[in-house]
Amino acid sequence: xxxxxxxxxxxxxxxxxxxxxxxxxxxxxxxxxPVVSRPPVPGGxxxxxxxxxxxxxxxxxxxxxxxxxxxxxxxxxGFVTGGATPASLAGDWLASAFDxxxxxxxxxxxxxxxxxxxxxxxxxxxxxxxxxxxFVTGATMSNFVxxxxxxxxLGERAGVSVAQSGVAALGPVAVLSGAPHSSTYKAxxxxxxxxxxxxxVPTLPDREAVDPDALASAxxxxxxxxxxxxxNAGTVNTVDFDDLRxxxxxxxxxxxxxxxxxxxxxxxxxxPELAHLVAGLAEADSVCVDLHKWLNVPYxxxxxxxxxxxxxxxxxxxxxxxxxxxxxxxxxxxxxxxxSRRLRALAAWFSLTAYGRAGHREIVERxxxxxxxxxxxxxxxxxxxxxxxxxxxxxxxxxxxxxxAQRVAQLCGRIAATGDxxxxxxxxxxxxxxxxxxxxWRTGEADVDRAFAAIxxxxx
Numbered sequence: 001x002x003x004x005x006x007x008x009x010x011x012x013x014x015x016x017x018x019x020x021x022x023x024x025x026x027x028x029x030x031x032x033x034p035v036v037s038r039p040p041v042p043g044g045x046x047x048x049x050x051x052x053x054x055x056x057x058x059x060x061x062x063x064x065x066x067x068x069x070x071x072x073x074x075x076x077x078g079f080v081t082g083g084a085t086p087a088s089l090a091g092d093w094l095a096s097a098f099d100x101x102x103x104x105x106x107x108x109x110x111x112x113x114x115x116x117x118x119x120x121x122x123x124x125x126x127x128x129x130x131x132x133x134x135f136v137t138g139a140t141m142s143n144f145v146x147x148x149x150x151x152x153x154l155g156e157r158a159g160v161s162v163a164q165s166g167v168a169a170l171g172p173v174a175v176l177s178g179a180p181h182s183s184t185y186k187a188x189x190x191x192x193x194x195x196x197x198x199x200x201v202p203t204l205p206d207r208e209a210v211d212p213d214a215l216a217s218a219x220x221x222x223x224x225x226x227x228x229x230x231x232n233a234g235t236v237n238t239v240d241f242d243d244l245r246x247x248x249x250x251x252x253x254x255x256x257x258x259x260x261x262x263x264x265x266x267x268x269x270x271x272p273e274l275a276h277l278v279a280g281l282a283e284a285d286s287v288c289v290d291l292h293k294w295l296n297v298p299y300x301x302x303x304x305x306x307x308x309x310x311x312x313x314x315x316x317x318x319x320x321x322x323x324x325x326x327x328x329x330x331x332x333x334x335x336x337x338x339x340s341r342r343l344r345a346l347a348a349w350f351s352l353t354a355y356g357r358a359g360h361r362e363i364v365e366r367x368x369x370x371x372x373x374x375x376x377x378x379x380x381x382x383x384x385x386x387x388x389x390x391x392x393x394x395x396x397x398x399x400x401x402x403x404x405a406q407r408v409a410q411l412c413g414r415i416a417a418t419g420d421x422x423x424x425x426x427x428x429x430x431x432x433x434x435x436x437x438x439x440x441w442r443t444g445e446a447d448v449d450r451a452f453a454a455i456x457x458x459x460x
Contacts, residue, residue: 004050015053022057026065030073030442034419040067069422074442075451078424080236080264080293080394083440084347088297091350095343102135102343104323104331111332114345120352121303124360125266125289126275127282133305134335135344139263139290140183141337142304145312146286147175147187150228150257152311153285157226157255163315167192176218177230178203178210178242181261184230198230206388206429208232208240212247219254226255233278234265237428237435238388238396241265244280258283263290263302264439268392270361274368277392294364294393296441297347309335367393367438370448374436377452383459387428396426398433399459408432414458421451 008015041063070076072083100110118133136142155162160169175198185195202214231242248258260281266289268274287305291297306312313326317334326334333339375390378397385400399407412425412434423434
């Protein structure tokens with residue numbers, strides 16, 4: 001064994017304690033850390049001889065740690081970025097320590113822990129026993145899996161197996177959606193269906209929710225040809241929700257696979273006040289939910305659900321003599337794109353066990369209250385203008401006068417330069433805008449007010 005590696009192995013308990021102290025110091029200093037990053041210190045070449053953990057940590061602290069953003073903290077409002085609850089952080093660390101390949105149940109209980117966690121999550125989102133699922137890396141891969149099953153379902157309707165014969169056996173495909181996330185286009189490209197297969201359907205006036213009548217007309221125009229409908233439960237700009245019940249009811253007249261992108265909108269199900277937004281989610285054939293957003297587990301973590309696990313096995317099975325054939329309870333290597341799989345479920349299991357349904361409901365409701373508070377601040381600010389109601393956890397707004405791309409970008413840069421908060425730009429209804437997304441378990445009223453102060457000062 002390399003002598004430096006042997007020395008680190010001998011000092012492993014101290015190494016882990018040092019790492020724990022370093023991480024605790026970093027997390028404890030989130031309030032003081034600028035929310036956006038600083039440039040890293042230039043480095044050198046890969047050393048021929050290793051320097052050991054202590055010197056590696058010192059080098060990381062000198063060159064790289066100062067350049068990391070405060071994205072784990074309560075005032076990082078860009079994209080839709082959660083943090084990591086204490087229990088999920090510990091669970092993620094243990095996932096690395098035990099280093100299980102969560103792919104089969106032959107040699108470890110890891111697969112069963114994942115199944116239990118998926119069942120808990122299905123119940124949390126109101127899906128129940130009709131949907132099975134698996135952990136994947138993020139919403140993009142969750143959408144990819146759901147649309148891969150939709151592709152196989154289209155083949156089943158045509159009497160072919162796309163997984164066996166290839167996408168050319170399927171012919172042209174119609175994918176219908178009102179305001180799809182960019183990851184849907186990416187998934188269609190990866191699946192060989194093509195970005196051009198997605199046919200935008202008109203949305204309701206001043207909404208991002210699809211017009212059910214327009215969707216019905218688009219389906220009718222297919223003359224009975226099966227299609228894929230991608231419904232949205234929480235759009236990225238304004239967190240708008242398609243009427244899932246109305247969409248599902250259209251299956252009485254038209255054949256289509258219903259995939260619901262509920263990356264973070266699914267968490268509305270946790271709150272009695274908000275659950276109506278995802279009514280009908282259980283009618284979906286496949287569902288995407290991103291966990292490193294509002295469940296507040298470390299990157300990367302998402303889950304996919306489906307009512308057709310048989311199709312999932314057809315698409316993703318990886319039979320080999322040393323792996324075995326899919327059984328009545330398929331191993332995860334037959335259900336996901338990856339064969340080797342990190343035990344992502346452990347972080348979610350820890351957080352769900354530690355804080356339960358009530359704890360995660362409180363996080364969701366507090367984030368929604370935070371978004372409403374910021375929305376109220378902005379509505380009272382003459383220099384700013386809300387572009388949509390605050391429906392859940394995102395505030396979409398712009399400059400009241402001359403909201404050009406350049407002026408909005410300059411405002412975004414000035415806000416980031418304060419170091420107190422971070423927002424991301426967007427375009428909504430043709431308007432250049434900013435969006436603040438609340439999904440961090442730490443965020444409270446004081447953080448909202450501090451973030452707004454940074455926004456207001458950048459407008460001055």
